[in-house]
Structures are given as C-alpha cells and as structure tokens.
Amino acid sequence: MRLRVGLIVIAMVLSVFGVRLVQLQGLDPKAYAARADAAGLVKLPLPATRGEITDRNGVPLAESVSGLMIFADPQRTRPNAEKIARILANRLELDYFDVLDALRKSNGAGKPDLRFAYVARRVPEATALAAVAAVKKAGFQGVDTRPDPVRFYPAKDVGANLLGFLGADGKPLAGLEMMFEKQLAGKDGSESYEVGGGNRIPLGENTEVKPVNGKDLTLTIDRDVQFYAQRVLRTTVQNSRAESGAAIAIDTKTGDILALADYPSYDANDAGAAPKADRGSRALSNVYEPGSVEKVLTTSALIDAGKVTPRTRIRVPANLPIGSDVINDYFEHSLIKLTLAGVIAKSSNIGTVLATRQFKPEQLWGYLDKFGLGHRAGIGLAGETRGLLPKPADWTELTQATISFGQGLSVNALQMATAINAVANGGELISPSLIKGRATTGSGVEVGSDVATRHRVISPQAASAAAKMMEMVVTQGAGTAPGAGIPGYRVAGKTGTAQQVGKTCKCYDGSLAVSFAGFAPADDPRFTVYVVIQKPKNGGSGGGTAGPVFRKVMSYLLQKYAVPPTNTPPAALPVEW
Amino acid sequence: MSSLVNPGRVRVPRQAPSAIERARLALVPTRTVRAPRAPFAVLVALLLGAGVVGLLMFNTHMQQASFYATSLQQRADALAAKRQALEMEVARLRDPQQLAAAGRKLGMVVPPVPAFIDLRTGKISGIPTPATSEDTMRITSLPAGLPEEFNKKPRYIKLPPPPAGNSVQTQADDGPASAGGTPAGGRNNSATAR
Numbered sequence: 001m002r003l004r005v006g007l008i009v010i011a012m013v014l015s016v017f018g019v020r021l022v023q024l025q026g027l028d029p030k031a032y033a034a035r036a037d038a039a040g041l042v043k044l045p046l047p048a049t050r051g052e053i054t055d056r057n058g059v060p061l062a063e064s065v066s067g068l069m070i071f072a073d074p075q076r077t078r079p080n081a082e083k084i085a086r087i088l089a090n091r092l093e094l095d096y097f098d099v100l101d102a103l104r105k106s107n108g109a110g111k112p113d114l115r116f117a118y119v120a121r122r123v124p125e126a127t128a129l130a131a132v133a134a135v136k137k138a139g140f141q142g143v144d145t146r147p148d149p150v151r152f153y154p155a156k157d158v159g160a161n162l163l164g165f166l167g168a169d170g171k172p173l174a175g176l177e178m179m180f181e182k183q184l185a186g187k188d189g190s191e192s193y194e195v196g197g198g199n200r201i202p203l204g205e206n207t208e209v210k211p212v213n214g215k216d217l218t219l220t221i222d223r224d225v226q227f228y229a230q231r232v233l234r235t236t237v238q239n240s241r242a243e244s245g246a247a248i249a250i251d252t253k254t255g256d257i258l259a260l261a262d263y264p265s266y267d268a269n270d271a272g273a274a275p276k277a278d279r280g281s282r283a284l285s286n287v288y289e290p291g292s293v294e295k296v297l298t299t300s301a302l303i304d305a306g307k308v309t310p311r312t313r314i315r316v317p318a319n320l321p322i323g324s325d326v327i328n329d330y331f332e333h334s335l336i337k338l339t340l341a342g343v344i345a346k347s348s349n350i351g352t353v354l355a356t357r358q359f360k361p362e363q364l365w366g367y368l369d370k371f372g373l374g375h376r377a378g379i380g381l382a383g384e385t386r387g388l389l390p391k392p393a394d395w396t397e398l399t400q401a402t403i404s405f406g407q408g409l410s411v412n413a414l415q416m417a418t419a420i421n422a423v424a425n426g427g428e429l430i431s432p433s434l435i436k437g438r439a440t441t442g443s444g445v446e447v448g449s450d451v452a453t454r455h456r457v458i459s460p461q462a463a464s465a466a467a468k469m470m471e472m473v474v475t476q477g478a479g480t481a482p483g484a485g486i487p488g489y490r491v492a493g494k495t496g497t498a499q500q501v502g503k504t505c506k507c508y509d510g511s512l513a514v515s516f517a518g519f520a521p522a523d524d525p526r527f528t529v530y531v532v533i534q535k536p537k538n539g540g541s542g543g544g545t546a547g548p549v550f551r552k553v554m555s556y557l558l559q560k561y562a563v564p565p566t567n568t569p570p571a572a573l574p575v576e577w
Numbered sequence: 578m579s580s581l582v583n584p585g586r587v588r589v590p591r592q593a594p595s596a597i598e599r600a601r602l603a604l605v606p607t608r609t610v611r612a613p614r615a616p617f618a619v620l621v622a623l624l625l626g627a628g629v630v631g632l633l634m635f636n637t638h639m640q641q642a643s644f645y646a647t648s649l650q651q652r653a654d655a656l657a658a659k660r661q662a663l664e665m666e667v668a669r670l671r672d673p674q675q676l677a678a679a680g681r682k683l684g685m686v687v688p689p690v691p692a693f694i695d696l697r698t699g700k701i702s703g704i705p706t707p708a709t710s711e712d713t714m715r716i717t718s719l720p721a722g723l724p725e726e727f728n729k730k731p732r733y734i735k736l737p738p739p740p741a742g743n744s745v746q747t748q749a750d751d752g753p754a755s756a757g758g759t760p761a762g763g764r765n766n767s768a769t770a771r
Contacts, residue, residue, distance in 0.1 A: 552687070
C-alpha cells in the first residue's frame, strides 16, 4: 500500500516536471534563453576615438575627449533643488538658475511627472564624475551621467572656419570634420560580458569587437600664424567697419597654406551660437571682383608673351573712352608718361588697358585660365567656388579692358592668392594644399600636398620682371602702398581696390573690396600673403587698409621662420619718363 | 537466464554413483578476508573534500581576482579621465590666445620689423626697430553688441493733444517716463563694461 502511494506521488511529481519541460523547451525556448542571457549580460558599445586634426607641427586643432552628460530626475531632485543646484553650479561653472530650472523641470500640471532633464552636455569626464560624486556625498539622489563624447577645439576660433564642427549627436556638420568624416570617425566596437553584483563573472560568456579608432588629419596650417593672421584681420575688419575679410598665407615653394584666416569667425566649441553664414570659409566661397591685384597677372602675361617690358613707355591720358563708357584712374591726372612699372606702381587702369591692347581676347583668357581663374583649387573643403572668367568669345573691347585691370570677372580669395603665388614661384603655379600628405574626401577625391600639381604659366624671366615691378608698389614715393613695405626686406606687392556688385541692384553700388597681395623676399620669395577686406565703410583702400595686414602677417612669418633679409639692392625701375 | 527458466531441458549425462561420491564437493568454509574499509573511505572522502575545497578556493580566488580587476579598471578609468582633464588644461594654457594675453600682460609687444642676431658672429641682419602702438593688434574680441532686450528701440506713442487746462498734469506724466529710461541706460553701461 505504501509502495503504491509512493509510486503515485513520484509519478505526479515527474509529470509536473514533464509538463514544465515541454513548456520551457517546446513552446518558446528562445525567448527564455534570451531572457536568461539578458539578466546578467552587459552589452557595452566601445566607441571609436575620433581622429585628431592637427596643424603642420602636430599641435591639435581638434581633439576628442571622453565626456559625460549630466542629467537629473526632477521627481527626485525637486525637493532639494536649491542645494543640489548650488553644488553643480559651483563645480561645473554653470548658471545657478539654469541648473535650478533643470532640477525642477516638469511637464506641467496634470501630466505624468518628468523623469529626465539635461543639466549639462559634453562635460569632460573627470569634472562630471567629481560633480556627481559631490552631489551623492552630500546625500542627494537623482543626478547621474551617461557617455557623451566631446569634440574639443583647444584654440577655439583658430581655424574654426576650416575645421567645421560636430552636431549634438556627434555627426559632423561642416568643414574638414565633414569632408574627412570617413577617415576621422573610425568604427565603433562592442563588448558584452556577464556580470554578477557589478563584477565581471570570470569564465562567463564574453565577446569583444575591438573599435577601430579614426585616423588623424594633418593640415598644412601653422596654428601660430593662423592665430596671428586671424587677430590682425579681425582688428582691421572691425576698425574699418567692413563686412568681412580674408587673409591667406602660402609657402611659396610648396603651395602649403600656412594660414587661411576668415572674419567673421566663431568658436568651434560653441558653433550653435554663431550665425550660419559665419561658419564656412568666405575665403573659399565668397566671389568678388579682384580689382587691381589682377594687373599683376595681366602685365606678367604681357611680359611673358614678349609684348612689353617693365620699361615700356606708355602715355596715359586723363581718361579713356571705350564705346559709350569711359575708363578712369582712381587718381585725377592729366596726360602722364608712365613706364609699365609705373603703371603697376601707381595702379593705373588706363595704362593697363592700353598695354593689354596688344593681346587678343583668347591670349589674355589663356593666361588667366592658366593662372587658375575660373577653376576650383580643390583643397578638400566643400563650398569652394569656381569664380567667373567669361569666355573670350563673349568679350567686347570693354570686357577685355575691364578684365585687364580686374573688373568684370570674379574670383575667390584663394584663387587670387594661388595666382600671385605662381608669380612668386618663378612663374610655376602650384595647386594650393590644406592637407599635409594626402587624404581622401568623402566624395573620393584625393587631396593634399603629396598630390599637388604644378604647371608653368609664365617664364621665370617674366616672373622676375613682374616681381621687380611689384617692388615699386611698396617703394616710398613711387608706389601706392609704401605702408606695406618691411624695412630691410625686399617686398613685392600689389594693391587692389575694386568696386563690387550689390546684391539687390546688380550694379556697382559703391561698395568696395580692398585687397593686397604680395610676397617676400622679392628676389627669393618664401611666402605669399593675400589679404582682402570686403566692403569697408571708412573709405578704405588696398594700400591703406589691406596693406598693413599684409605687412604684419608677412613680418610675423619672416620672423617665425627666421628668414633673414637677402641684402641685395632693391629694384629701382623708372616709373615715369 | 534461459537455463534458469527451463531447467528440464538440460540433459545431464548419467554417471556412476561412485564417481559421484568421489566427486561430491564439500563446502569450504568461506574465508572472509576483506580489505579494511576505513582507509579507502578516508581516501575517497579526502579526494572529494580536497576537490570541493580546491574548486571552492579556485572559484573564490577567481572572484577575488575579478573584484580586484573591476576596482583596478575603475581606477584606471578615473586616472584616464583625470589625465584627459589635465591634457585639456594644458591645451587651454597653450592656446595662442592665452599666451598672447599673458605676453601682453607682461608688457610684451609685437615687433614691427623682423631682425636677427647671429650669436656666433654678433652680426645683426634686418633693421631693429622699436615697436610702437601702431603695430599692436587687438587680441581680445570687441565686446559683443548688446542683446536685443537691453537695446530696444524707443517706442513713440502719439497722444492726443491734452486739453489746455491739464498741461501741469502732462508734465508730471513725462517725469516717470524719463526716469524709467535712466536705469535702462545704467544697465546698458554695466553690460558693456562686462
């Protein structure tokens, strides 16, 4: 009897087990397995570290640091909001009332209570952890952190117009950050392991996919020069109440862009605060009529073609009627006798037009085309413009005349700097580079100093003759910009004051673009600097406004790179006859 | 098994009784020589115990190591964060803006003309020129314009010409309006100074 009862009990228990077994294994085994795994399994993304962007000397211009976001659970922080806010505001250098608002945030009466409010985003890890620990130590709950990577631009606005910035979600929104996203971003990995009580279970399940960190991007920019150029430019733009400005410094022999300054600029750490128009590089995107700086290209082309020499004598009348239009010089004069060097030194439009009459439209167009006008330089940034160089078939006599002195065609600042650099570099044009070495943009184009191209535009003799004429520009008593000269050095330069077409009236509305291009030392150029100030409101001129910027940036370059004066006698060309 | 179940089927050959007599086997008293049980039991128990204890110790040790690893990892993370914070601090201090401001504070100025001394020969190249205020640049940003709130355009309200008898009343009304303007101006000034 006892045996039977026992047997029945055992059978019942076993059948219960059986049913449970079928339930677990037969009906939905995977869901249970997954639940079992999830109970103790921790899955962590292993974010790849974004590559740095450094200057030519390896100084970081943009770097990634691990950061945290600090958030509050207002439901739990509201009762002690004042005390918590005081701790957080002190530790994180935030506004006390902003923090207080976050700690007390609610969805409004009647709605479910808010459980999440940002206190601060992208706080460096050490600071954030210390702040939250301080809150916990003081005995308050409801403040916590989550990973929130920080992109840090140590020099703030230095190079910001080139670097670009990342959005709140860590996606690049502008500049080099966007163009070289593929190289910089790297690939995130992941890690999963089992934990018990916060500790990893040894011999437990454990997988790891290592992240592939992003590669660094090295620029040809020199941070110190970039900083100096930006400050000088800002001072000048603000003092002349101009709309904007750009300054470009190029290493003559290599085409490396040492500085590409834009103003207005912005702090890349806080890009959202800046107007959208200020976040790109105007030096690359803004097109304008270059004005008299272009005369250097025209005359050096004429010399290269053997049509003129710097000593060619030109009678310059008071004005020059072409069809129904009249071409004037910026200064009043009766008939004057200038040499070609004098035409450049005094920046005579009429003299340039007269000299250029020896060219057919195709010839002048051919030279300007080779100087890179109307072509994108392709340094690896989005928003680079092509400029506008009308086709010679469309030229009238007036078109050729105005183009010869830099009106009726449009360029961006980098194109102009590159063209002048070709004259400095003995007539050979080097495509400018912003990336040191080589790198591939998002659209698959390889750019950088390793893939820079060179082609001859004018002969070395023509380039040297043009340089000598440009020396006269900064010569006291002879040229338009004695203030741009650097005592002790031979400096070649050219001023430009160009009328600009207004946005609304499509006509010359009286606004100007004043510019200065030059290189030094004139007989063995090391650096080319181009400065353009858009729409100054203090009656600025190329020599008076842009010239001093050129001089300061050039002096700084010569000093920083320890370029001694060449100690050769300066050019002394006759300007009049 | 089958022989047990069907013994009848086994054919046993007949044999002579004497032979059977001779062959009768006598039961030998069983010799119960048994190996002593205790040592074996002890050995097994020992082995088992040692195994269990060993495994336990091994596991404990692993756990201990895991705790230690976790705490070390936390320390490493904290130190890495600290290092990063310090590096950021260094980067901030190396910022050219910071250096320029520090230099300016020490009374340093930008040289207008580059000049060099060759320390081996004492030869000076370039023209040494004293710096003037002409050569300075503004390193700090101009104060930003006042926010809209502080810089509101004055609002003009055209009132109907008051009746002749109320002219004194009107002047009294003007008083507070202009007084209200003064604090606003004061706030403007303080904002600019900042």
